[in-house]
Amino acid sequence: MTRTLAGDDRYRLLIGGSWVEGAEGTYTVVNPATEEEVGGAPEASAAQALDAARAARDAFDAWSRTTPEERANLLDAAGKALLARRDELVPLVIAETGCTATVGKSMQVPQAAVRFQRYARGAFEPTILPLPPQEVTATPLAPGGLIGALARRQPVGVVACITSYNFPIVNMVGKIAPALAMGNTVVVRPAGQDPLAVIELVKLLADVGFPPGVVNVVTGSTPATGEALVGSPDVDMVSFTGSSAVGARIGEVAGATMKRQLLELGGKGAAVVLDDADVKNAIGMIGSVWTFHSGQICTAPTRAIVHRSIYDHVVEGLAKMATVLKVGDPLAPDTVVGPVITEAHRARIEGYIAAGSEEGGELVAGGGRPSNLERGWYVEPTLIAGCRAGMKVVQEEIFGPVIVAVPFDDDDEGVALANGTEFGLYDYVFSKDSARAMALSRRMQAGNVGINTVQRNQETPFGGTKQSGVGRDGGSFGLHAYSELQSVVWPG
Template sequence: MDTALPNHLNAQLFIDGEWTDAESGRTMDVVNPATGGVIGALAAATAGDVDRAVQAAQRAFDGGAWRDMPVQQRARILNRFADLFEADLEQFYKLETLNNGRPISETRAQISRLPQFYRYFAALALTRRSDVIPIEGPYLCYTQRVALGVVALMTSFNHPLMILSKSLAPALATGNSVVIKASEQTPLTTVRLVRLLVEAGVPKGVVNVVNGEGREAGAALASHPLIRKVVFTGGTDVGRSIGEAAARNFALTTLELGGKGAVILFDDFDMERAVNGAAFAAFIGAGQTCVCGARILVQRSMYAEFLERFRVKASGIRVGDPTDPKTQLGPVISERSRQRILAMLERGTQTGAKLLTGGTVPQALKTGFFIEPTVMYDVPPESEMGQDEVFGPVTVVIPFDDEADAIRIANATQFGLAASVWTQDVARAHRVASKLEFGMVWVNDHHRLDPASPWGGFKNSGVGRETGIESFDQFSEPRAVTVNTSGKTVDWYADDGELKRLN
C-alpha cells in the first residue's frame, strides 16, 4: 500500500473484482467536515450498479471458491488480512480523521483494535462446533451451519471502519459473499480496506462495494431479491424502512438504530470519577454515536456539585483541528447536521431547559462544522431534549431521587441500546443493571466494545446482534441432518398389524 495520502481521493465502485465508475458517470463530493472542503469524489451507484454487484456476489457464492473453501484456509486468509490491516494502521488513522472529523487520538484508539475482530472470527470459524441432538428412536441427529449467501452491509458515517468490521468479519468467516454500502459521507477507509482484502487473497466477487446515496443505492440494495441478510447501522426511521424492504424477500436483518443512552450516577460514587466518566460518555466522537451518554441521571444529593464540576470539565474540552493530537473534540459531520442540532438546542431552551455550557459555534473556528460541547440541565425527561436523539456534542443532566426513580427515568424512552450504572455498591450495580431495558449495560464505565461481546439494543434501537458468537451464528442457518441407524426401513403400507411410527 502507498504510505502517503493523495490530495484528492476517489471512491469508485468495486464489482466482481474490478474498480469501476458508476454506469451513469455521476459522482458526489466527499467533504472534510473540519474544513468544509472537498477532498474526493464518490461514484454514485444506480440501481443497475447495485444489481451488477449483487449478481457478482451471487456468482461468487454459487461458484463456491470462498463458501466451500476449507475453513482452515479461509481463516488463514482472514488472519493474513488482519496482519496487512495492522501494518497499515497509521494511514487508516489519518484517512478516517480526514473523512469524518474525529480527533486523531480517537481514531487511533478505535481503529487499532479492529484487526482483532478478524482474528477473533477466524478463530470462531475454526472452533465453533455443531450440535448432536438426542432424539427418540434409532437415529443420529446433528446440525450443520450453512452460509446465507449474499449479505448487504450498510454502514454509517460516525465509525466507518469499526461498524463495518463488526459485521464484515463474521460474514466472511462464515463463508458468505458481501456487498458493502458505506455512508456516502465517509467512504474512503472502506475503499482502502477492500484493497487489503483483495491483497490477502479473498476471491474475486466475494467482496463488492457500491457507493452512493442511501435513497438510491441503499434502497436498491436492501430490497434486492438475492440479498439474504441486511445489516444496517443508522437512524430508527431509515432502519424501519430497510427492515420492511428486507422482509418482503424474507431476508434476515440486523439493525443497530437510534439510542438515548442513560448514564446513572449514584451519590456513593467518587465525584471526580463521575465527572470524567460522564464527559467521556457524552462527548466521545462529538456525541455522534448511538450509545453516547445523552442523558446523565444524577442523584439529587450530588446534583448541584456535579453540575458545577461538569460545567468546568465540559467547557475545558479542546475543540479544533482533528489532525492535531492535542484536539479533544472534532466537528460534526456536516453543516446540515450542525443546523439540525442548533435548532434542537433552541427549542430546548424555549421549553424550559437551561444551558449550563456551550450551545454555540466556536468563534475561533471559522471553517468546518464545529459546535461547542454543550450541557443542558433541568431538562424535563419527557421533553424533546430528554427523549429524542441529538447525535451531536450535547448532553442533558437530569436529577433523580432514588434507585427506583433512576430506573423509571432511564427506561422511559422509545430506545433501548446502551446505559451505564456508576456506584460502589456491588449489589446495587447488579440490581439496577438487571432492571434496565437496554441491550448493553456497563458498570462504572461506558462505551466498551469487544469482538466477543454481543452488541445491539432493545425496543426502537433495533434487532439482532453484532459481534460475539450471536453475530457469528446469525450469518448462517442451521441444517438438521437425521440418520436412520437401525439398518431397517419400515414398510408403512404392509398389513401386518404392527404399530408404526409416523414421525
C-alpha cells in the same frame, strides 16, 4: 483533493472483481474540519447495486465451500495488511470523518485490524452442535426408534453490509469479518458522507486474495443504492448500522421477502448516577460524550440521570469539564473535540439545543459554535440541566456533543427515567454498591448495561431493544448472527 492511496485520481466501485466507475458520475466528499474536498466518490446507480448483489450470489457457492483454514488465512492477512497501511489510512479517515487524531489512531483503524484477527480465529469455531438422541414412538409417518440429531451452522448467503458515518472502517469490518468467516459473500455499502477509506479497505481485501465477487463495494450520496441492495432478490441478509428511521424502512423492504436482518440502530444512553456513586468517576465517564468523536456514537451516555442529593455536584463538575476541553483541528494532538460530520447535521444539533432551552432546560455550558474557528462544522460541548422526562432533548437521539441532566429521588424513579424513551441500546449505572448496581441493571430495558464504566467487552452480545435494533453481534455472537441453523436427524 486527496489522491487515492493506490495512486489513481479516481475511486471506483468493485463489482465481481472488476473496478468500475459509478454510472451516475462522482460526488464530493468534504472534510468536516476544513470544509475542503477530500476526494470524489463514485455515484453508483441502482442497477450497479443489483449487479454487485448478483456478483456476490455467483461467488457464494464456491466461497461457502472453502475450508475454515482458507477463510482464516485471508482474514488474518487482511488484518496484517490493514495494520501495515495504518499510517496511510488514518489521515484519510480523519479527513473524511473529522475524528480527532487520538480516535483515528486508537479506534478507527487498529480496532478494525483486531476484528479481522478475531474472526480469523472465529473461522475455526465449531459449527456442529451435537444433540442427544431421542427415543420416539411409531407414528403413521414412520416407525419408531432412536433418532439421532445435530444442529449445524451454515452461512446465510449474500449479505448487504450498510454502515453509518461515525466509524466507517471499524463498523464495516465488524460486519464483513464475521460474515466472511462463516462463508457468506458480501456487498459493502458505506455511508455516503465518508466512503473513501472503505473503498481502500475493499481494495486491500482484493489485494490479499479474496476471490472476485466475495467482497463488492458500491457507494452513493443518496439512498438509491442502499434501497436497491435491500430489495435485491440476490440478497439474503441485511446488516445495518444507523438511524432507527432508516432501520424501520429496511425492515419494511427486507421483510417483504423475509430477508434476515441485523439492525444496530439509535440510542439515548442513560447514565443513572446513584447517591452512593463515585462522583468523579461518573463525571469523567459521562463526559466521554464530548471527548469521544463529538458525541457521534450510539452508545454515548447522553442522559445524565442523577440522584438529587448529588445532582448539583455532578452538573457543576460536567460544566467545568466542558469549559476546559479543547475544540478544534482534529490533527492537533491536544484536540479532544472535533467537528460533526456535516453542516446539515450541525444545524440539526443546534435545533435540539434551541428546543431544550425553549422547553425550560437551563443551558449550563456550550450551546454555540466556537468563536475561534472560522471554518468547520463545530459545536461546543453542551450541557442542558434542569430537564424533565418528556422534553424533546431527553427523548430523541441528538448524536452530537450534547448532554442533558435530569434529577431523580429514588431508584425506582431513576430506572423509570432510564427506560422512558423508545430506545434501548446502552445504559449505565454508577454506584459503589455492586449488588445494588447489578440489581438495577436487570431492570433496565437495554441490550447493554455498563456498571461504573463506559468501556466495552468485545466478546459480549451487542445490540438493542425497542427502537434500538434487532439481533446481536460481537464475539462469537457475530458468527451466529451471520449463520442459519440447520437441523439434521437420522435413525440409529
